[in-house]
Amino acid sequence: MEAMQADIEDITGRSASNAMKAEARTADRLRSIVERVERLEEEKRLLANDIKDIYAEAKSAGFLPKVIRALIRERAQEPAEMEEMATLLDVYRRAMDS
Amino acid sequence: MEAMQADIEDITGRSASNAMKAEARTADRLRSIVERVERLEEEKRLLANDIKDIYAEAKSAGFLPKVIRALIRERAQEPAEMEEMATLLDVYRRAMDS
Amino acid sequence: MEAMQADIEDITGRSASNAMKAEARTADRLRSIVERVERLEEEKRLLANDIKDIYAEAKSAGFLPKVIRALIRERAQEPAEMEEMATLLDVYRRAMDS
Amino acid sequence: MEAMQADIEDITGRSASNAMKAEARTADRLRSIVERVERLEEEKRLLANDIKDIYAEAKSAGFLPKVIRALIRERAQEPAEMEEMATLLDVYRRAMDS
DNA sequence: CCCGGCGTTAATGCAC
DNA sequence: GTGCATTAACGCCGGG
Numbered sequence: 518m519e520a521m522q523a524d525i526e527d528i529t530g531r532s533a534s535n536a537m538k539a540e541a542r543t544a545d546r547l548r549s550i551v552e553r554v555e556r557l558e559e560e561k562r563l564l565a566n567d568i569k570d571i572y573a574e575a576k577s578a579g580f581l582p583k584v585i586r587a588l589i590r591e592r593a594q595e596p597a598e599m600e601e602m603a604t605l606l607d608v609y610r611r612a613m614d615s
Numbered sequence: 616m617e618a619m620q621a622d623i624e625d626i627t628g629r630s631a632s633n634a635m636k637a638e639a640r641t642a643d644r645l646r647s648i649v650e651r652v653e654r655l656e657e658e659k660r661l662l663a664n665d666i667k668d669i670y671a672e673a674k675s676a677g678f679l680p681k682v683i684r685a686l687i688r689e690r691a692q693e694p695a696e697m698e699e700m701a702t703l704l705d706v707y708r709r710a711m712d713s
Numbered sequence: 714m715e716a717m718q719a720d721i722e723d724i725t726g727r728s729a730s731n732a733m734k735a736e737a738r739t740a741d742r743l744r745s746i747v748e749r750v751e752r753l754e755e756e757k758r759l760l761a762n763d764i765k766d767i768y769a770e771a772k773s774a775g776f777l778p779k780v781i782r783a784l785i786r787e788r789a790q791e792p793a794e795m796e797e798m799a800t801l802l803d804v805y806r807r808a809m810d811s
Numbered sequence: 812m813e814a815m816q817a818d819i820e821d822i823t824g825r826s827a828s829n830a831m832k833a834e835a836r837t838a839d840r841l842r843s844i845v846e847r848v849e850r851l852e853e854e855k856r857l858l859a860n861d862i863k864d865i866y867a868e869a870k871s872a873g874f875l876p877k878v879i880r881a882l883i884r885e886r887a888q889e890p891a892e893m894e895e896m897a898t899l900l901d902v903y904r905r906a907m908d909s
Numbered sequence: 910c911c912c913g914g915c916g917t918t919a920a921t922g923c924a925c
Numbered sequence: 926g927t928g929c930a931t932t933a934a935c936g937c938c939g940g941g
Contacts, residue, residue: 551686645805751883
């Protein structure tokens with residue numbers, strides 16, 4: 518049992534009250550971690566919803582979400598690596614056809 | 616060409632300056648969409664980093680990230696399986712075992 | 714309770730032994746379904762592994778998996794829709810820049 | 812150019828015919844890889860269809876596909892959570908609740 | 910019949 | 926470099 522090992526010795530070796538305090542602290546720590554993560558994940562979820570809404574808006578304005586995604590992807594990557602990729606794809610394609 | 620069709624008629628039917636204004640508005644709209652999405656995705660990325668940091672903290676406190684993830688997943692799907700679903704799942708499970 | 718409704722009437726209306734037979738048949742049916750799906754999913758999993766192995770082989774032969782994936786994706790789609798996509802992407806890109 | 816580097820030296824350093832043979836072998840290798848992957852992906856697609864058919868059958872027999880999926884998921888992750896994990900999850904869960 | 914949501918699946922990036 | 930975890934893309938399914 519590797520995890521939560523911090524208070525194993527407390528439980529076995531110290532006075533009951535100290536062991537109990539250590540357990541309580543461990544529990545608090547765990548709760549804090551879990552709750553903070555859950556909170557942040559909820560915020561992420563909300564942002565994802567916002568993004569979805571924007572795509573819906575874009576769609577009803579006549580823009581194709583798929584193309585917008587491609588555009589954003591393109592903007593996110595270095596022009597150099599884009600060219601590199603295109604070049605390699607071309608090399609492989611020609612090799613296939615030969 | 617289905618997308619960006621909004622100003623096709625402008626281009627063909629109206630005076631040049633109106634068509635140009637329409638184009639400009641379309642471009643602004645597109646820019647707005649792209650920039651808002653990029654902004655939100657950046658925020659999402661930051662939140663993801665925060666979450667990662669918490670897991671790192673958890674780990675160095677002796678908690679196994681893997682188990683914490685399982686715990687959070689479990690907590691997330693309990694509210695999702697409200698009543699009906701849980702009941703039905705139970706019914707099916709028993710039927711399988713019988 | 715909409716699902717597994719087939720034997721509700723049996724249970725309530727017929728003799729016990731018929732109801733029991735009906736239940737048994739329902740259970741068999743469910744088991745059959747579950748087992749067949751699990752079997753097929755296992756086969757899918759094996760195929761996915763085979764694919765992964767091929768990519769590993771490709772990689773150690775000096776081919777970049779990423780490029781091979783792009784190549785296969787390209788081959789899977791109609792040339793017409795590829796061009797369409799490229800054209801639209803170009804239109805949007807120009808609109809952004811204008 | 813890291814990929815397809817295997818025959819760079821052949822092309823530059825050897826007689827034309829050997830270089831050409833090497834190129835041909837590289838092309839064959841690539842074709843083989845691409846075709847095998849495409850074949851396996853096709854098989855996967857067929858299996859996915861079979862699965863879909865079974866769910867359709869289940870549905871018309873009065874079973875809810877959604878519940879069956881949940882059941883199968885449950886069965887799949889029980890072997891995965893062998894001993895240790897289940898135990899740890901329990902420990903953490905109790906600590907949270909305390 | 911079309912639209913939106915859900916679930917699944919491939920793909921990227923990260924941690925070990 | 927390998928495997929895992931997360932995330933984006935795709936397709937199906939149910940509702941309006």
